[in-house]
Amino acid sequence: MLDIIKAIVLGIVEGVTEFLPISSTGHLIIVNQFVSFSEHFTNKFDVIIQLGAIIAVVIYFRKTLIPSREEYGHFFKSRTFDLWKKTIVGVIPALVIGAIFHDKIEEILFNPFTVAIALVIGGVILIVVEMNKRRVYKIDSIEKLTYMTAFFIGLIQCLAMIPGTSRSGATIVGALLLGCSRVIAVEFSFFLAIPTIGAATVYSIYKMGLSLTSSEVILLIVGFVVSFLVAWVVIAGFMNFISKKDFKFFGYYRIVLGIIVLLYFFR
Numbered sequence: 001m002l003d004i005i006k007a008i009v010l011g012i013v014e015g016v017t018e019f020l021p022i023s024s025t026g027h028l029i030i031v032n033q034f035v036s037f038s039e040h041f042t043n044k045f046d047v048i049i050q051l052g053a054i055i056a057v058v059i060y061f062r063k064t065l066i067p068s069r070e071e072y073g074h075f076f077k078s079r080t081f082d083l084w085k086k087t088i089v090g091v092i093p094a095l096v097i098g099a100i101f102h103d104k105i106e107e108i109l110f111n112p113f114t115v116a117i118a119l120v121i122g123g124v125i126l127i128v129v130e131m132n133k134r135r136v137y138k139i140d141s142i143e144k145l146t147y148m149t150a151f152f153i154g155l156i157q158c159l160a161m162i163p164g165t166s167r168s169g170a171t172i173v174g175a176l177l178l179g180c181s182r183v184i185a186v187e188f189s190f191f192l193a194i195p196t197i198g199a200a201t202v203y204s205i206y207k208m209g210l211s212l213t214s215s216e217v218i219l220l221i222v223g224f225v226v227s228f229l230v231a232w233v234v235i236a237g238f239m240n241f242i243s244k245k246d247f248k249f250f251g252y253y254r255i256v257l258g259i260i261v262l263l264y265f266f267r
Contacts, residue, residue, distance in 0.1 A: 015230025021169030118164030123254030
């Protein structure tokens with residue numbers, strides 16, 4: 001029963017933090033200091049339950065991501081196909097850089113100290129970006145997002161390989177700096193998450209193997225379902241939030257959390 005509770009807690013953490021600019025990997029590394037399974041299974045668990053959050057994105061944005069009946073006859077000229085092309089262009093940097101440096105980064109940087117520093121730095125950047133009231137957002141629709149801009153957003157996303165940086169945080173800030181509106185920055189961050197996290201998950205499963213006991217399968221199912229349900233609620237709430245507010249709150253949250261983590265692990 002204790003392991004089921006752990007799976008629920010970790011599923012909630014993943015679902016809440018995956019798409020907010022506060023770093024899901026960073027939060028899981030911190031929470032894993034107190035709530036975890038065996039080291040080998042914890043690594044698998046943290047990776048696989050991400051897929052639950054990704055499915056939540058696909059279902060929430062299904063009308064945008066999946067072609068309608070009207071588009072079937074001219075799919076290759078449709079808005080949906082255009083979106084997927086830009087998403088694929090955006091994910092190329094992560095696939096290339098991740099394939100080259102992922103293992104080394106994981107070996108050196110996956111620790112609470114790195115997470116804390118990245119949380120603070122990322123928080124400061126979020127606040128500074130939002131304080132620039134003179135910025136003009138020229139890109140207020142996916143149609144206006146160029147392939148070059150999509151590529152550069154994907155390049156900036158690679159900073160999230162440093163735990164604590166936040167994949168969504170990096171892509172959102174990058175999109176804002178490149179002229180996207182808040183809504184488009186967040187939406188493209190969601191879309192970019194699908195192939196990015198999907199590819200990272202498949203690679204990690206391939207590397208670690210998928211040999212599981214029956215009890216581990218049950219824990220994965222619990223974590224997966226909880227992650228999916230919580231992520232769906234968070235996505236809906238986040239889209240509503242950013243239509244009315246800016247990202248400063250998340251910047252302050254990151255700074256406070258980073259300081260708390262530093263104080264805790266170095267007291």
